[in-house]
Amino acid sequence: MKSILIPIFLLSTYSFGIVSELAFDQSTDIIGKPEITDGDTxxxxxxRIRFTGSDAPESYFFGKTQTCIDGAGQEWECGNAATEKLKQLINNQTVRCTDEGxxxxxxxxxxxYVGEMDLQAEMVKSGMAVAYLRYSDRYEQEQNFAKKVKAGMWGGEFQEPETWRRENRD
Incomplete structure (x- = not known):
């Protein structure tokens, strides 16, 4: 009998450890109705949560808004459009964010995420953000899709948000 109880005890202790670890991992999620700062924050x-793996054009950076050129050569406020796209995707719903450091x-x-929808993936796929390939290839497929269909910023000319920020810092 003793030989049976020891494996059961060890198995239950191990299982409790796994369950505790899963519960701990979930507790690092940040959940709530967000205030939308811009297209990636x-x-x-x-x-304040900065989306990892993507970079959106700026809606307000040192008093400036990033603009892009559409396929017809017209300037448009892509920074404001990115913020509006994120608002549309969230649509006053609860957001869950994993804490990545x-x-x-x-x-x-x-x-x-909103439900199962990865907000960054949708922003990149819609052409309202770029994949931050310098840090991660997580959204590279979505960016390739956006380029192919000329979605959002890919329908014309734009400066990478990171470059735009560097050149527009006061």
């Missing part, structure tokens, strides 16, 4: 419960500015990095 939201705030939930006073936590901090960036050099102290912002929480996250991958964010």
């Amino acid at each position: 939201i705030v939930i419960d006073d936590i 901090k960036d050099r500015y102290g912002r929480t990095l996250g991958i964010c």
